[in-house]
Amino acid sequence: MDESCVMTWTGNRLIARLSGEVDHHRASRLRDLLDREIRSAAEKHCLVDLIFDFEDVTFMDSSGIGVVMGRYNTICETGGTVYVTGCGPYVERILEMSGVFLITKKRKNVQEALDESEGRVKENHVH
């Protein structure tokens, strides 16, 4: 089983690419990984938006909801947005059930989320 979550920074945006099977077992490790990264970025005031990419997720149960929701709570404290991208039909079905898409933005892929996120950040600079 692939245990990885690849985290990449693009400016002030953190892209978390999940892969393989996301279950309760995996989810607790994912949370630790993500929280460590988010916490250290938050201390430096350099985290704006978080982009979750589910493109390479082969299985997910309801524990994936907690992974997104828990991080949402942190990100929205600083006024950031959480994007959810690359959802297959099952990932989407699970997330939809819990209303995750009411508080996050669902986009087709990482690029689409990045474009929107960057646009918003530029807009904020003008004000």
Add this chain to the structure above:
Amino acid sequence: MYTENRPDEVRWKNQLTAEFPAIPENEALARSLSAAFAAQADPTVEELTEIRTAVSEAVSNAVIHGYPQGNGQVRLELYLGEDGQLTIIVEDHGVGIEDVSLAREPLFTTGKDGERSGMGFTVMESFTDRLDVISELGKGTRVTMTKRLDLSYER
């Protein structure tokens, strides 16, 4: 415990029972076992994913909520009926659920770390045809799910 609810022995054509420690590592094991068992009924990819997900939820519940102190066994029973009906039973002998109908409500959770979505039973319910939950405080919980795999049988 709960023997009265098992599928009628005469009517199923295959059966598998597995018992394993209630540790998170075994969630994947239970999913794989269930998918492999169900495969003989020639399910669609969609049905297999639904089975894997429902089993994952039930076993996770047993691991997390059934045995909050750790240490316990989870029993997985799979039955395949002549009519293409799959019955999945996940049983633990843990703490039990105080109020089953409340626990089945979407978003209800006793998890205190804010990381549990409370959607486990809702997922099981929507990914199978029928969900029964029997629980007794201090004795354990038994989740029975049935799912019709061979829908062409009805024609």
